[in-house]
Amino acid sequence: MLNKRTRYAIKALMHIARKSAGGGLAAAATIADAEQISVKFLEAILSDLKSAGFVISKKGIGGGYQLNQQANTLMLSDLIRATNGPIALVPCVSLNYYEPCDICPDESQCGLHDVMQQVRDASLAILSTTSIQDLITREDLRVKKKSKR
Amino acid sequence: MLNKRTRYAIKALMHIARKSAGGGLAAAATIADAEQISVKFLEAILSDLKSAGFVISKKGIGGGYQLNQQANTLMLSDLIRATNGPIALVPCVSLNYYEPCDICPDESQCGLHDVMQQVRDASLAILSTTSIQDLITREDLRVKKKSKR
DNA sequence: TTAAAATCCTACTTAAAAAGTAGGGAATTG
DNA sequence: CAATTCCCTACTTTTTAAGTAGGATTTTAA
Numbered sequence: 001m002l003n004k005r006t007r008y009a010i011k012a013l014m015h016i017a018r019k020s021a022g023g024g025l026a027a028a029a030t031i032a033d034a035e036q037i038s039v040k041f042l043e044a045i046l047s048d049l050k051s052a053g054f055v056i057s058k059k060g061i062g063g064g065y066q067l068n069q070q071a072n073t074l075m076l077s078d079l080i081r082a083t084n085g086p087i088a089l090v091p092c093v094s095l096n097y098y099e100p101c102d103i104c105p106d107e108s109q110c111g112l113h114d115v116m117q118q119v120r121d122a123s124l125a126i127l128s129t130t131s132i133q134d135l136i137t138r139e140d141l142r143v144k145k146k147s148k149r
Numbered sequence: 150m151l152n153k154r155t156r157y158a159i160k161a162l163m164h165i166a167r168k169s170a171g172g173g174l175a176a177a178a179t180i181a182d183a184e185q186i187s188v189k190f191l192e193a194i195l196s197d198l199k200s201a202g203f204v205i206s207k208k209g210i211g212g213g214y215q216l217n218q219q220a221n222t223l224m225l226s227d228l229i230r231a232t233n234g235p236i237a238l239v240p241c242v243s244l245n246y247y248e249p250c251d252i253c254p255d256e257s258q259c260g261l262h263d264v265m266q267q268v269r270d271a272s273l274a275i276l277s278t279t280s281i282q283d284l285i286t287r288e289d290l291r292v293k294k295k296s297k298r
Numbered sequence: 299t300t301a302a303a304a305t306c307c308t309a310c311t312t313a314a315a316a317a318g319t320a321g322g323g324a325a326t327t328g
Numbered sequence: 329c330a331a332t333t334c335c336c337t338a339c340t341t342t343t344t345a346a347g348t349a350g351g352a353t354t355t356t357a358a
Contacts, residue, residue, distance in 0.1 A: 002238050003316065007252055010261060027333065036252070041318055047335075059334045060326025076264070089151045103156055103185070111288035112159060115225070115279050122271035130264050139260035152345065176304065190347055196306075208305045209355025 006084040009045050010135070011035045013079065016055060017071040017132050025064030045083070052082040071133035077124060079132075087127065088120040095120075155233040158194050159284070160184045162228065165204060166220040166281050174213030194232070201231040220282035226273060228281075236276065237269040244269075 012031050019026040028046055032039040046065060049055050054074060055065045067074070080087060081096050091099035092107050093116045104110050161180050168175040177195055181188040195214055198204045203223060204214045216223065229236060230245050240248035241256050242265045253259050 001235060001240065004252065005316080007239070007250075011252070014260070029333080036254075038318065040320075043334075044318085050334095057334060058326080059324080059332085061328065061332045063326070063333050065334090086150060090156065091150065101156075103153065103160070105185075109288065109291050111163070111284035111286075111291070114287065115275065115284070118275050119272050122275060123268050126264065126267050126271060135260035135264070137260075138263065139258065142258050142260070153347095154345080178304080187347070189349080192305075193347085199305095206305060207355080208303085208353075210303045210357065212304050212355070214305090 002080065002084050005045055005048070006080055008035070008037050008042065009049060009079060009083045010076075010132075011037070012042060012045065013049065013054065013067075013074065013132050014136055014139075016065050017067055017074075017136060019064075020067040021071070025058060025062070025066050027064035030064070048083060054079070054082070071136065072131045074132045075128050076130045076132075076135075077127040080127060087123055088116065090116045093117045093120050095124075151229065151233050154194055154197070155229055157184070157186050157191065158198060158228060158232045159225075159281075160186070161191060161194060162198065162203065162216075162223065162281050163285055163288075165214050166216055166223075166285060168213075169216040170220070174207060174211070174215050176213035179213070197232060203228070203231070220285065221280045223281045224277050225279045225281075225284075226276040229276060236272055237265065239265045242266045242269050244273075 012035060015031045015035060016026045028043050029039055031037070031046075032042045035042075037045075046055065046057075050057055050065075053068055056068045057063070057065050077087060086094040086097035088094040088097075090101060090112070091097060092101040092104065092110075093113060101107060101110070104112075107113060161184065164180045164184060165175045177192050178188055180186070180195075181191045184191075186194075195204065195206075199206055199214075202217055205217045206212070206214050226236060235243040235246035237243040237246075239250060239261070240246060241250040241253065241259075242262060250256060250259070253261075256262060
């Protein structure tokens, strides 16, 4: 399961992306209030997002956070990797966090290896093609649908 | 990522399945030795597998563990759920461990929901069709291939 | 009937990670 | 210069994972 850091990060990035689309900055306190996150905790998360290169920041009055790239190029897979860790279920099939399986004597002979690779690829097929922008678009569609009723 | 309990459980079940195929029982100490697991830790895991209904046990000399079902009906998804928890990445799309998203005000309006459901289905498509028997078969094939060289 | 072999049961320990808190420093702008 | 905002360090609390320890119980076979 995804940790809370990651889920908050997604919410925060969506918030920032919406603001960035209009050329504006989103302040941590504003995001925290809108998304119901503890300010201090969110600050820590935003700091991670900045180190990861997803956002840039500006201090002082009128300051805040802004996307460092187009929202449609920021993929869920990248975000999850940065804040949650590997997408694979076992380290020996992870693309970005590979480690030999400590509990497995011979990777090339393990019956689980290929299956876990399949699962990784199946998840990645979705996560690496879904951007923050896609999430926003989906959400806007839903709101539209709802208000139509 | 899968926890060690789960990975050990898979190894142990494969071991037991091989033994069961010949009508025999596998003792915890034997499995622990073969698969390089601490005996006491394995005992705890086997106890879980028993409560989950995957294996049955017999005490005393000549005793041990045995599959409680055909190896080709014991699916990875069932095992992972029992020892590792939900397969979904977020609780609100879990089939077996559903919980409303605490950090999400309205599930029906969340842009992430559908995507996470897709990921779950993609993973499940593989995990729920791969049995312990499949893993054994794959492993046997690999050994064959290797010895052919 | 007893000794060995096995599972079973309860409780404890240790280590690591997740989640959050606290307090103040540094930069920016009106 | 004062308000606003990000930034940095350190700490606390809670939960989970991973294992350990010691012995009780059941079964079998000699």
